[in-house]
Amino acid sequence: MFSLLQEKLEDAFRKLRGTAKISESNIADAMKDIRMALLEADVDFTVTKDLIKAVTETAQGEDVLRTVNPGQMIVKIFHDELVKLLGGGATELDLSPPQRILMVGLNGAGKTTTSAKLASWLKKQGKRPLLIALDLYRPAAITQLQVLGQQLGVPVCVPPAGETDPVKATRAALKWLDEQGGGVAIFDTAGRQEVDDELLTQLKQVRDLVQPSETLLVADAATGQQAVAVASKFNETVTLSGLVMTKLDGDARGGALLSMRQVTGCPVKFIGVGEKVEQLEVFHPDRMAQRILGMGDIVTLVEKAAEEIDEKQAMSMMRRFEENKFDFTDFLNQLKFMKRLGPLEGILGMLPGMGALKNMPGVDDKRLKHTEAIILSMTPKERSKPEILNGSRRKRIANGSGRPVVEVNQLVQQFEMMKKLMGNKGMLSQLAGGMMGGGGGAPGGGGGGKGLLGGLANMMGGGGKMPPMPPGMFPGGMGGLKPNKMGKFGKRPKLGG
Numbered sequence: 126m127f128s129l130l131q132e133k134l135e136d137a138f139r140k141l142r143g144t145a146k147i148s149e150s151n152i153a154d155a156m157k158d159i160r161m162a163l164l165e166a167d168v169d170f171t172v173t174k175d176l177i178k179a180v181t182e183t184a185q186g187e188d189v190l191r192t193v194n195p196g197q198m199i200v201k202i203f204h205d206e207l208v209k210l211l212g213g214g215a216t217e218l219d220l221s222p223p224q225r226i227l228m229v230g231l232n233g234a235g236k237t238t239t240s241a242k243l244a245s246w247l248k249k250q251g252k253r254p255l256l257i258a259l260d261l262y263r264p265a266a267i268t269q270l271q272v273l274g275q276q277l278g279v280p281v282c283v284p285p286a287g288e289t290d291p292v293k294a295t296r297a298a299l300k301w302l303d304e305q306g307g308g309v310a311i312f313d314t315a316g317r318q319e320v321d322d323e324l325l326t327q328l329k330q331v332r333d334l335v336q337p338s339e340t341l342l343v344a345d346a347a348t349g350q351q352a353v354a355v356a357s358k359f360n361e362t363v364t365l366s367g368l369v370m371t372k373l374d375g376d377a378r379g380g381a382l383l384s385m386r387q388v389t390g391c392p393v394k395f396i397g398v399g400e401k402v403e404q405l406e407v408f409h410p411d412r413m414a415q416r417i418l419g420m421g422d423i424v425t426l427v428e429k430a431a432e433e434i435d436e437k438q439a440m441s442m443m444r445r446f447e448e449n450k451f452d453f454t455d456f457l458n459q460l461k462f463m464k465r466l467g468p469l470e471g472i473l474g475m476l477p478g479m480g481a482l483k484n485m486p487g488v489d490d491k492r493l494k495h496t497e498a499i500i501l502s503m504t505p506k507e508r509s510k511p512e513i514l515n516g517s518r519r520k521r522i523a524n525g526s527g528r529p530v531v532e533v534n535q536l537v538q539q540f541e542m543m544k545k546l547m548g549n550k551g552m553l554s555q556l557a558g559g560m561m562g563g564g565g566g567a568p569g570g571g572g573g574g575k576g577l578l579g580g581l582a583n584m585m586g587g588g589g590k591m592p593p594m595p596p597g598m599f600p601g602g603m604g605g606l607k608p609n610k611m612g613k614f615g616k617r618p619k620l621g622g
């Protein structure tokens with residue numbers, strides 16, 4: 126996500142930070158670089174111009190040159206302007222009666238997938254979602270929605286067989302809805318290759334019948350400025366209440382997301398970060414600005430972890446750490462837990478200052494798979510008593526997992542070192558603090574965020590000086606952060622690093 130933009134911005138800011146005495150001309154140069162970075166990321170020209178102007182004016186107003194650290198001050202000003210550009214605060218989904226959400230967009234933008242993702246998200250919020258297939262233009266979309274609904278355990282309404290008129294199909298759907306006894310209805314409408322009059326006329330008719338509380342446009346971030354133009358066109362005709370930007374996981378530039386709010390005036394409410402049904406995130410402008418600036422997004426990472434974590438299991442894992450009983454089976458469970466949080470690249474992008482690790486050789490999902498294969502090739506006895514892993518056993522494990530013996534040796538060695546560290550209770554709480562960015566941090570690993578990363582990097586062979594740690598310190602780290610009923614966190618961890 127945004128790797129290109131992140132790199133260019135980082136270059137521009139690094140120059141400022143590395144300059145002993147900052148002058149107005151340094152700042153002007155940096156602004157030029159930032160402007161180029163934004164334009165290359167496909168951010169709208171006017172949006173770029175306005176953003177640079179706002180940053181320059183605020184910097185002048187605050188007399189940045191007189192501050193203790195002008196370089197950092199500029200980054201902060203840029204961050205704050207970026208948050209404003211992205212919409213300020215998160216905009217909540219309107220779930221007031223009649224609790225109907227109309228999903229619109231072009232073909233292939235991700236409407237059907239996003240409808241299912243939204244249903245899954247609503248379920249997690251304790252709501253009762255209902256899916257309504259109205260895509261008569263691409264019949265396969267109806268089956269796709271049925272399958273997804275079945276997987277999620279969400280009722281799906283399909284149009285009467287042979288129905289080709291969207292208005293009639295909508296009437297039938299509303300009748301079905303009346304019989305359902307309440308719930309949040311998500312209407313998946315038809316798309317087209319491009320915005321045409323026929324599509325917009327049909328959508329207006331459907332919208333007038335449905336009277337939705339939300340009309341969400343699903344737009345493909347990878348199409349860049351085209352997505353912004355499409356959103357403007359839809360907004361003029363069917364009046365949108367919000368946007369969902371999909372495929373941000375594959376978008377290195379990020380221009381569409383940055384321009385969207387300013388150009389269309391519509392808030393981005395959700396972002397799609399993968400094909401899986403759980404890969405939908407509520408859009409938080411401040412967290413996104415942090416990610417774009419390489420500052421990570423610990424809050425989202427913790428929320429993801431909270432969704433996946435089984436508290437009882439986590440506490441028992443914690444006890445095993447403390448009693449120094451942690452074995453390869455626990456290790457394997459932690460690996461599986463991490464996999465559920467999503468691709469490693471995404472996780473690293475959420476850890477402050479760790480974006481650069483994404484490109485490090487050896488730090489990737491493949492390496493995680495190799496580690497998993499090695500552990501799976503051990504017998505249960507070997508997993509619980511790694512000390513019995515002699516030369517011939519290691520050779521057998523290497524053969525079984527298809528990995529070289531040296532990799533098996535490395536893993537066992539790192540595991541042993543980790544256990545030694547785990548035996549030290551003081552160390553354990555330090556690590557937990559470090560993982561949460563709470564300032565503890567691992568020795569040699571520095572402050573917030575690096576605790577977990579030390580573990581990750583070592584486990585995957587990428588780590589250098591940091592001590593090895595288990596690949597998921599969440600049991601301890603989650604202690605102070607319990608999600609409330611809404612799945613949100615009362616306390617917000619300080620961003621460290």
Ligand SMILES: Nc1nc2c(ncn2[C@@H]2O[C@H](COP(=O)(O)OP(=O)(O)OP(=O)(O)O)[C@@H](O)[C@H]2O)c(=O)[nH]1
Binds near residue numbers: 266372
């Ligand atoms: N990587 C990634 N792929 C996505 C995301 N959202 C949707 N997709 C993929 O995009 C493709 C198109 O998604 P659909 O949901 O079928 O698109 P649609 O808008 O319903 O398409 P039509 O029914 O033809 O109008 C599918 O392969 C999805 O898996 C996302 O956030 N990230």
